[in-house]
Amino acid sequence: MPPTSEQALDFDLTDDGTDDAVARIASGQRFALAGVLAQFLGASAQGQGFFLPALMFVTSAVCLGVGAVRITRALGDGLPLRVAVLIGLLIPFVNLLTLLVVNRRASAALRAHGEAVGLFGAAGGRDFWLAAVGAGVLLATAGAALDRHSTAIGLHRTSGVASSVAGLAAQLNAELGAPRLIMPGVRIEGADRHGGDLRIRMRLLDFGGNALHPEQRIRMRDVATEKLCALPAEVRTTLGREQARMMYQVENGRGDAVAQILVTLDDCTPG
Known part of the structure; x- marks a missing residue:
């Protein structure tokens, strides 16, 4: 006797292959969503160093790739379509549309098999998201530490140099992690x-004094001049455009200013 449609549906839901495919779709969707979150974190961290946003963007690419492969394979898509999806994820703006289509297909497949789908994908992903948050914190900490260690007192070259003195100050604070010993x-x-x-x-x-010795001021001015002249050309261009000088304000242990060392771009001109 042929099975009814209800019996056929029950058979599909209990079939090991189907269960495995549903699990892969759910897992792939979580990876894809984690990739989107990492991409947003990387974008928000731009201008605060190099390693932190770079690690976030690499993590995003890996998560998106893993998620797309798992979803498309579980849905039975052929190799050409899977390759097209991966390529689409690498192209700016196109990747958003590609991800939207893949995510909608994954959600539809999960709901068709009785799975509840929310903002963070299929239900039951608590362990995944706890692990993802932990990994994100570790990566962010590592990226910030690498940025701090790669920065000296002056500004180092970044992927985007601020176009104002206030912006340069903000970049410097982010890169140094100031206040910093x-x-x-x-x-x-x-x-x-x-x-x-x-x-x-x-x-x-x-x-605890109220003034520096003249010899100390001279030495500090020489060091400040070296720092200014060694800055990347983009930074010196910003300072020159705004006719800004670089000032090292030296304070004693109480926080009182005991010296202000001023240097200008003219000091970098050979005499």
Whole structure:
């Protein structure tokens, strides 16, 4: 006696192959959504160093690729279509449309098999998202640490240099992780725009005096000039366009300013 449609549906849902395909679709959808979140995090971290956004974008590409492959294979798509989907995910703007189509197909397939689908994909993904959050925190921490270690007191070259003094100060603060102890007894408090100049505040934690010796001021000015002249051309262009100087403000342990070392781009011109 031929099975009724209800019996056939029950058979499909209990078939090991179907269950495995549904599990792969659900897993692939979670990976794809995690890739989207990583992409947003990478975009929001741009301008705050190199390694942090780079790690997020690489993670996004891997998650999107894994998710797309799992979904398309489980849906029975042929190799040409799977390759087309992967290529589409690599093309800006096209990747959003590609992901939308793949995600809609995955959601439809899951709902057809009685799975509840929410904002973060199929139900039952608690362990996956806990692991994803943990991995994201580790990657973000590693990226931020690499950015801090790759940065000296001055600005290093980034993928996008700010076009204003205030923007340069914000980039410097993000890259340094200010306030930051750069050596025993010396802490960089941060950078800001002060009277049109790029000011970097440096605190001597163990110094209680009210002024530096002339020899110390001369030496600090020489170091500040070297730092300014070694900046990337894009940074010096921004400073020159706004006619801004670089100021190192030295503070004692109480936070009182004891010296202001000013250098200009003219100091980089050979005499």
